[in-house]
Amino acid sequence: MSTVTTEELSETTLLRFATAGSVDDGKSTLVGRLLHDSKSVLTDQLEAVERASASRGQEAPDLALLTDGLRAEREQGITIDVAYRYFATPLRRFILADTPGHVQYTRNMVTGASTAELTVILVDARNGVVEQTRRHAALAALLRVPHVVLAVNKMDLVGYEEKVFAAIAEEFTAYATELGVPEVTAIPISALVGDNVVEPSANMDWYGGPTVLEHLETVPVSHDLSHCHARLPVQYVIRPRSADHPDYRGYAGQIAAGSFRVGEEVTVLPSGRTSKISGIDLLGEPVDVAWTTQSVTLLLEDDIDISRGDLIVPTKDAPATTQDIEATVCHVADAPLTVNHRVLLKHGTRTVKAIVKDIPSRLTLDDLSLHPHPGQLVANDIGRVKIRTAEPLPVDSYSDSRRTGSFILIDPNDGQTLTAGMVGESFASPEPVKDEAEDDGWDF
Known part of the structure; x- marks a missing residue:
């Protein structure tokens, strides 16, 4: 190796x-x-x-x-x-x-x-x-x-x-x-x-x-791997039908942050199952360690049910999973984003249903003042949102990881990108309003 x-x-x-x-x-x-x-x-x-x-x-x-x-x-x-x-x-x-x-x-x-x-x-x-x-x-x-x-x-x-x-x-x-x-x-x-x-x-x-x-x-471009939270969003499960590798099962993806080493104990989220890395393949060759932005295949000691959208992380610093996300977003679509908006949330390689529960504030970039409870965000607006997802997601704070602390909101009807979000980023948000979402099958 x-x-x-x-x-x-x-x-x-x-x-x-x-x-x-x-x-x-x-x-x-x-x-x-x-x-x-x-x-x-x-x-x-x-x-x-x-x-x-x-x-x-x-x-x-x-x-x-x-x-x-x-x-x-x-x-x-x-x-x-x-x-x-x-x-x-x-x-x-x-x-x-x-x-x-x-x-x-x-x-x-x-x-x-x-x-x-x-x-x-x-x-x-x-x-x-x-x-x-x-x-x-x-x-x-x-x-x-x-x-x-x-x-x-x-x-x-x-x-x-x-x-x-x-x-x-x-x-x-x-x-x-x-x-x-x-x-x-x-x-x-x-x-x-x-x-x-x-x-x-x-x-x-x-x-x-x-x-x-x-x-x-x-200029120093800091990728201080000793302080990064290692994250691998699974993009593809590799199971070759070959007599040379009858038991091969690898989990392929691009490392979003940090580094992984052979022998390290990892947790698969959101299931929470644990195992150890038995091997790392990089460009078809085995290596002892792989790091941020490299596309690799991880092999684990245990046969765990893993699929696209799962996140492999070191057990020692696994993020918490949650269905309630508060974030700062920039709205990029021409159609407005409103309270009670039904959307798809894409985080890493995982996409889940979600509801915009509240828009506590909109930021005015001219003087950095806040407009409380605007009710909607239009194109180019930056604001705070509260989102409820249908399934738990393992999210980091954007301040810890720009890759795994970010997400996009997608229109479920036509697939258009609506909003780019940063988990946990804040600018003195006012108190939230009471949620009045109707029960139409998307209320998680």
Whole structure:
């Protein structure tokens, strides 16, 4: 069997990050500059951008078009969807999500930042911290993104003045810290010219910090497996019909958090049955240990009834199962979410019937005030909900695990995603109202 050191377990070569900011702050230009200056753009892609830019009467290539791929975006000059791009440098691989700036696309930022380990929030140096900047900082805090970069863009338009940058950085950092953002790194840039994006700026010798790319390449992405709650949502039960493996029964899935080792005692939820790991198969080869994001097959010493949707966890830190979930959600569907709404709740690989019992409050991102008992959530709303499920679910707090502490609500009629939820996340919720759900077969 292969063995892996603690250092190898903690090592990461992939960073997921998102960009956010107000309209025209230069998000797409920054991403285009990153791709262009890091030589991550194919020749035919650059030629297409040059042709599109020339057709619009622009002398230089508009690097924003490297991410603004939708026709409507090009016509309006704004980003209206989440544009994902993949690139790599010798030090790290990247998955980036360029999210829209309009307030009506708040749900798109939630989608893009939900799996991000870092968020780049852009600010126009001429305008400073504006209302939408505060919204994006609040969302980054709510989604528990561990690293935030404040990119003060268009420094060339304010004469590269240090005092302009310092004032914006101080105001934003104070606000983000109040929200609970753990780390803010402020960088003065000009995405259009290229200052401090990939190469250090000769126009801002007063700045001694990293460029945007240098920070992205070196920021620690913490997967401290010794403190993670190990979780494996079962996706598939493998029982090959082969004479070579007549008794093989494996439980396959992607490890959502932590690590598993051969010989470790585990519990299968929601049944509560226990066993020990007798083997771990990774890419067809046996290993002693496997960790977060690896897709593996676990073999157990005992023959236990396990199926898709079950959760395998270490017995020593198994989560409690519950039918009552309180969470913060972002509503992403055009149709509203209402009290007594009958939905499907998908958690990991398990989907169960559920009822929205109460909506205690809705958050106003403009000033972080609460609107008590709104009765419904509409598209882009963020609020507190109380949900009752038909079956017990083993859920973690979102603060402990962004993977197993999250869920989505689905319309049972057409399969549309309604809401993205974070278990246990709270913003001073008021007292709940009395439930008045009718008995129509969904009251669990």
